[in-house]
Amino acid sequence: MEANIVLLPGDGIGPEIVAQAKRLLEGVATKFGHSFTTSEHAIGGNAIDAFGDPLPQSTIDACKASHAILLGAVGGPKWDDPTARTRPEVGLLKIRKELGLFANLRPIQTYPELVDASPLRREIVEGTDILFFRELTGGIYFGKSGRRPHPSGEEAFNEMVYSTGEVERIVRMAARAAQQRRGKLTSVDKANVLEVSRLWRQTAERVMKEEFPDVAYDVVLIDSMAMHLISRPRDFDVVVTGNMFGDILTDEASMLPGSLGLLPSASLGSEGPGLYEPIHGSAPDIAGKNVANPLATFLACAMLFRHSLGLTAEAVAIEEVVAATLKAGYRTKDIAAGGPSISTSEMGDVVLQQMTA
Ligand code: IPM
Ligand code: MG
Numbered sequence: 001m002e003a004n005i006v007l008l009p010g011d012g013i014g015p016e017i018v019a020q021a022k023r024l025l026e027g028v029a030t031k032f033g034h035s036f037t038t039s040e041h042a043i044g045g046n047a048i049d050a051f052g053d054p055l056p057q058s059t060i061d062a063c064k065a066s067h068a069i070l071l072g073a074v075g076g077p078k079w080d081d082p083t084a085r086t087r088p089e090v091g092l093l094k095i096r097k098e099l100g101l102f103a104n105l106r107p108i109q110t111y112p113e114l115v116d117a118s119p120l121r122r123e124i125v126e127g128t129d130i131l132f133f134r135e136l137t138g139g140i141y142f143g144k145s146g147r148r149p150h151p152s153g154e155e156a157f158n159e160m161v162y163s164t165g166e167v168e169r170i171v172r173m174a175a176r177a178a179q180q181r182r183g184k185l186t187s188v189d190k191a192n193v194l195e196v197s198r199l200w201r202q203t204a205e206r207v208m209k210e211e212f213p214d215v216a217y218d219v220v221l222i223d224s225m226a227m228h229l230i231s232r233p234r235d236f237d238v239v240v241t242g243n244m245f246g247d248i249l250t251d252e253a254s255m256l257p258g259s260l261g262l263l264p265s266a267s268l269g270s271e272g273p274g275l276y277e278p279i280h281g282s283a284p285d286i287a288g289k290n291v292a293n294p295l296a297t298f299l300a301c302a303m304l305f306r307h308s309l310g311l312t313a314e315a316v317a318i319e320e321v322v323a324a325t326l327k328a329g330y331r332t333k334d335i336a337a338g339g340p341s342i343s344t345s346e347m348g349d350v351v352l353q354q355m356t357a
Helices: 014-032 045-051 057-064 088-098 112-117 164-180 195-211 222-231 243-254 295-307 312-327 344-356
Strands: 002-010 035-040 068-073 103-109 129-135 145-150 153-158 184-189 216-221 238-241 264-268 274-278
Touching (some): 002 057, 014 035, 014 068, 014 295, 045 088, 057 088, 103 164, 103 243, 103 295, 112 312, 129 164, 164 195, 164 238, 184 243, 222 243, 264 295, 295 312, 312 344
Parallel strands (some): 002 035, 068 274, 129 238, 184 216
Antiparallel strands (some): 103 264, 264 274
16 A cells, blocks of 8 residues: 655654654555655644744645644643744644544553553553544634623633534444444533533434444533543443543543553544544653653554554554553553663664564
């Protein structure tokens, strides 16, 4: 297969981990007989510095012409000034919208070797395997916003809007994933308060009843879900929710496995390239030190092969190598629990060696 993959290294540790992922993509290409063309483009803080824009048009054009996109991370203290004209995060929100990436998939899986690093007890988290579908291009993060005068000074507002069609498409995508997994879907909303959630719930229930009678479906309110997620995480299979609830729940869920450095995510639309990234962010405090964990980015590459290129064997090969690497005891500093650790590039070496062995 020939594929054109855009790399967006971004800020902080982004460039280091994407450099290792590039080596892995080349390793997979050699092993399985593919030819991948990669090109690097700017996004986030470095794009603000170089172009005055966190998402330059040249990056958008390159992404639109690609088969898949691999992103490192964006943001850092250098661009945190709340009065700045623009911010790195704007680049991320804009690329999601430009490419129609309405579904953010975040798998939360535990690795037996790392469960004791979880802030929760082993008997609660062990065996947790949840796939989140967070709606990514609508809701309150994309509604009208502004400020207006108020007797006390000012008031600010953000509108939360969802249409029937926006709910239908993400619920369908999540339900199809549930059919391939343990056959359970949980929709999370705040229908006891929000009109938007009442439309969400009505729509989700109709889609599930009419199109997915084989999937066990339930509904949980967002505040209860925040509790259930840490008291009985094993009970959930696929979870679907709106943009802001999903943002918060997936960060909460990312703590369950005890290792942020292992969690990838995929952002998908109904057509066109998908965008794949580790969820750990730019970690400016350790940037440039060759200590960051590249495994989440490797697992993001696995998702890229599976969802954008349809290369399942290649995806499985990466996932197996990552699991074997952990089993063999290799650790970057973040997951070493104070024990011996290897560097970012050494982890790249180990994974690549096993991949091409
Ligand atoms: C995420 C991030 C982004 C979001 C920020 C950086 C805009 O937190 O991908 O979850 O809230 O969507
Ligand atoms: Mg977030």
